Amino acid sequence: MFYRKNLPGWERAMRSVGGVVMIAYGLFGMPGLPFMPGTMAGYLIAGAGAVAILTGFFGFCPMCAMVGRRLPSP
Template sequence: MFYKKNLPGWERALRVAAGVGMVGFGLFGGLPDAVIGYAIAGTGVIALLTGFVGFCPMCAMAGRKLDR
C-alpha cells in the first residue's frame, strides 16, 4: 500500500529533530525508568517515523493534502 505524502519538507525535518529529542529525553534525560519517560520516547518514535515517511495518518484523517 502506497501513501501520498502529506507533510512538507520543513515539517518533516522538524518532526525528525523533535522525535530525536523526545526519545533522548524520555530514555536518557530527566525521566529514565519511568512510565512517562517510555511514553515520551514512544511518541518520539512516532514523530520520527512520520518525519521519515512523509505521511501522517492524523493529518490525512483531517483532510490535509500537500500542495504540489
C-alpha cells in the first residue's frame, strides 16, 4: 500500500536530524548505572528517534494523516 506524502521537505530533514540526535542522547547521553549503560527512558527516547527518522525518510506521518494534514497540490 502506498501512502501520499504529507510532510514538506524541510520537515522531513528536521525529523531525520532530530531522530539521530534523539537516538544518540537516548543511548549515550542519558546517565545510567556504571555497569548498565542504558536506562529504560533512554531506550524509549531512542525508539522515538527511530520513528522520527522513519517518518522523515518516507515523508508520511500517520498522526498528521489522522488529523487531515496534506501537502498543497502543485
